[in-house]
Amino acid sequence: MCVLILVWKVVIRCKPDMKGTVRYLAGIAGQSGYGSKSTAEQVTEHCSSLPPNLTAIVTGATSGIGAETARVLAKRGVRIVIPARDLRKAAQVKENIQKEHPKAEIIILEIDLSSFASIKKFCSEFLFLGLPLNILINNAGKFSQKLEFSEDKFEMTFATNYLGHFLLTELLLEKMIETATQTGVQGRIVNVSSVIHGWVNKDHFSFNRMLQPKYYNATRAYAQSKLANIMHANEIARQIKERNANVTINAVHPGIVKTGIIRDHKGVITDSLFFVASKLLKSTSQGASTTCYVALNSKTEGMSGRYFVDCNESRCSTLANDDSEAHKLWKQTRALIHKRLRAN
Numbered sequence: 001m002c003v004l005i006l007v008w009k010v011v012i013r014c015k016p017d018m019k020g021t022v023r024y025l026a027g028i029a030g031q032s033g034y035g036s037k038s039t040a041e042q043v044t045e046h047c048s049s050l051p052p053n054l055t056a057i058v059t060g061a062t063s064g065i066g067a068e069t070a071r072v073l074a075k076r077g078v079r080i081v082i083p084a085r086d087l088r089k090a091a092q093v094k095e096n097i098q099k100e101h102p103k104a105e106i107i108i109l110e111i112d113l114s115s116f117a118s119i120k121k122f123c124s125e126f127l128f129l130g131l132p133l134n135i136l137i138n139n140a141g142k143f144s145q146k147l148e149f150s151e152d153k154f155e156m157t158f159a160t161n162y163l164g165h166f167l168l169t170e171l172l173l174e175k176m177i178e179t180a181t182q183t184g185v186q187g188r189i190v191n192v193s194s195v196i197h198g199w200v201n202k203d204h205f206s207f208n209r210m211l212q213p214k215y216y217n218a219t220r221a222y223a224q225s226k227l228a229n230i231m232h233a234n235e236i237a238r239q240i241k242e243r244n245a246n247v248t249i250n251a252v253h254p255g256i257v258k259t260g261i262i263r264d265h266k267g268v269i270t271d272s273l274f275f276v277a278s279k280l281l282k283s284t285s286q287g288a289s290t291t292c293y294v295a296l297n298s299k300t301e302g303m304s305g306r307y308f309v310d311c312n313e314s315r316c317s318t319l320a321n322d323d324s325e326a327h328k329l330w331k332q333t334r335a336l337i338h339k340r341l342r343a344n
């Protein structure tokens with residue numbers, strides 16, 4: 001019974017379109033030819049002759065979906081930059097990838113995405129290397145069980161998942177546009193969101209309350225940050241289009257994947273329930289497929305400001321699709337971050 005409720009909550013309630021739900025549960029491929037069972041390797045199979053010297057930054061690549069994304073992109077010949085808090089874990093990921101692909105070029109740099117100062121330092125260090133930047137995967141994610149505040153005094157889940165990636169994208173966007181202009185290769189940004197963004201309605205979407213909530217609800221904070229990830233992608237896509245630049249930005253839901261973030265979500269999933277429910281979850285390779293599809297597959301070239309699930313374009317919530325709300329959120333976020341940076 002519990003498992004049925006969990007499936008109902010996570011899969012059915014979160015999926016705005018029933019056709020997508022049926023396709024997901026049955027593992028049927030969608031229009032793209034890929035579906036919920038496709039792996040990251042399968043969706044990048046045709047990418048063996050990519051342009052040389054491609055560089056990707058993959059946040060949160062020390063575990064789960066990010067580690068698999070980094071592995072598969074490296075396998076296709078992309079140079080990988082791993083921004084990591086835990087340098088030992090990053091070194092382990094690098095070693096694992098290079099065991100499989102000895103020629104893989106992996107660079108590790110320190111970052112804490114919940115700290116503006118750390119993000120600025122990472123970006124200066126990366127830009128100092130003089131490398132091109134073709135792909136940015138905003139994948140790192142946090143699901144804080146209790147109310148915690150970041151170094152900059154913002155709620156931790158929102159700070160890590162949204163504010164951090166907002167600043168990272170802002171500081172790297174010009175480099176991506178410059179690389180795309182010089183090489184003629186389209187730059188691609190992927191914001192890893194979640195279907196759970198649909199749980200947030202307009203009443204709960206107050207910027208100030210998200211930064212410093214009075215009554216903390218872990219699931220709501222996570223859902224808000226994931227909604228903000230989609231709105232960020234939509235707004236930046238609009239701005240890039242206005243500039244006529246050759247960079248795309250999209251948001252993805254990776255599926256419900258067997259990773260640390262799900263295991264840590266004890267509020268909904270107890271240990272025994274996790275064991276049963278894990279049989280229904282995607283593997284990390286399936287979980288990384290939509291990110292890799294949007295980051296590398298030729299079928300997504302030129303697509304921007306879209307939302308993908310199971311390697312197919314999908315519908316996101318009405319609020320996530322609201323252009324004026326997205327612009328408002330972008331303005332508020334930018335003002336807040338710059339005020340904080342000036343004060344530091």
Ligand SMILES: NC(=O)c1ccc[n+]([C@@H]2O[C@H](COP(=O)([O-])OP(=O)(O)OC[C@H]3O[C@@H](n4cnc5c(N)ncnc54)[C@H](O)[C@@H]3O)[C@@H](O)[C@H]2O)c1
Nearest residue numbers: 060062063064065112113114140141194256257259260261
């Ligand atoms: N697993 C799922 O079912 C699921 C579903 C929907 C969305 N997602 C999203 O997928 C992404 C990847 O998560 P995952 O499932 O692989 O979980 P995970 O816990 O294995 O990976 C999260 C990664 O983010 C990194 N990270 C967290 N806080 C950080 C910080 N302050 N600075 C730098 N790095 C930080 C962690 O070190 C880790 O490498 C997340 O954005 C998550 O919200 C996951």
